[in-house]
Amino acid sequence: MNDKQKYIKELAKKNNAIILAHYYVADEIQEIADFLGDSLYLTQKAKEVKNDVILFCGVNFMAETTKILNPNKKVIVPDNCAYCSLADNFDVLDCIEWKSQFNNPYLISYINSSTEIKTISDIICTSSNAINVVQNAPKDATLLFATDVNLGSWLNKKLGINMKLWNGNCVVHHNYSEEGLKKLIKENPTAEVIAHPECTENILKYANFIGSTTGIINYSKQSNSNTFIVLTEEGVHRKLKIESPNKTFLFVPNQKLVANICINMKKHTLDKVISALETLSPEIKINEKVRELAAIPLERMLSISI
Numbered sequence: 001m002n003d004k005q006k007y008i009k010e011l012a013k014k015n016n017a018i019i020l021a022h023y024y025v026a027d028e029i030q031e032i033a034d035f036l037g038d039s040l041y042l043t044q045k046a047k048e049v050k051n052d053v054i055l056f057c058g059v060n061f062m063a064e065t066t067k068i069l070n071p072n073k074k075v076i077v078p079d080n081c082a083y084c085s086l087a088d089n090f091d092v093l094d095c096i097e098w099k100s101q102f103n104n105p106y107l108i109s110y111i112n113s114s115t116e117i118k119t120i121s122d123i124i125c126t127s128s129n130a131i132n133v134v135q136n137a138p139k140d141a142t143l144l145f146a147t148d149v150n151l152g153s154w155l156n157k158k159l160g161i162n163m164k165l166w167n168g169n170c171v172v173h174h175n176y177s178e179e180g181l182k183k184l185i186k187e188n189p190t191a192e193v194i195a196h197p198e199c200t201e202n203i204l205k206y207a208n209f210i211g212s213t214t215g216i217i218n219y220s221k222q223s224n225s226n227t228f229i230v231l232t233e234e235g236v237h238r239k240l241k242i243e244s245p246n247k248t249f250l251f252v253p254n255q256k257l258v259a260n261i262c263i264n265m266k267k268h269t270l271d272k273v274i275s276a277l278e279t280l281s282p283e284i285k286i287n288e289k290v291r292e293l294a295a296i297p298l299e300r301m302l303s304i305s306i
């Protein structure tokens, strides 16, 4: 640990704070996390935490989910401008209008959605539990799926169903270069392709395995292959190498042939973590009535997730 990281640990102890971080944040932030994981794991941990303060290093909807599920804790973030193209481009009024077009709608919302969208959702899912959540949905309802069209299409195909899909996408996973992928496959013919379901169908068709960030990490660990072509944000590389130090992980460029980075996840820095722990701000605040409504579909999801 460097001096800043040591200081952060001291500050966290002094404030009885715990640090949660997603795999996509910078390595130096992952290194100071008490809990590091994918969206489902972090949501489950968020609810269990007993500390007075939770410092959340991820995008805003993740920190908001933490506050929704553990309202008596002070939830702070290093940078409160960490947006997500899925969560922040689906307006609640558009969602109400969309829902009203269907008979007996049942809205399954990806956890990458705003707090407002959660208040009008029937259940939430993450990429880890989406199959299970959709399979548990009422059979007589019109199933609507938001916010990611690629995850929704993948679920429709895999389960042989026809959920109505909202046409949102992730700026990172929606824009992989098929040419870049084909080139890597050609250069590494024995490599396995492992992908996040937020990728487009023309990319997913090459995948040997499709799953959440944790699913990708676990799959590469137990596989006999030594080389993997990875289609998710490059922050997972640290954990992939920790779990499988002797394996090689190659990352696919986006359509502009540059690295695929979630710039919002990278907004968190050690200096901003220090500032957040020194000032206990910026703090996530949610109107109590809104929070109660948003908690309902999240709790429903947690009740059927292992």
Ligand code: 13P
Pocket (backbone or CB within 6 Å): 037, 038, 039, 040, 112, 126, 127, 128, 170, 173, 196, 198, 211, 212, 213, 214
């Ligand atoms: P995971 O739930 O797989 O961690 O994915 C979160 C995310 O934002 C993917 O882009």
Ligand code: SF4
Pocket (backbone or CB within 6 Å): 059, 083, 084, 085, 086, 087, 112, 170, 171, 172, 173, 198, 233, 262, 264, 265
């Ligand atoms: Fe959102 Fe995409 Fe970043 Fe994930 S990678 S947080 S879906 S913008």
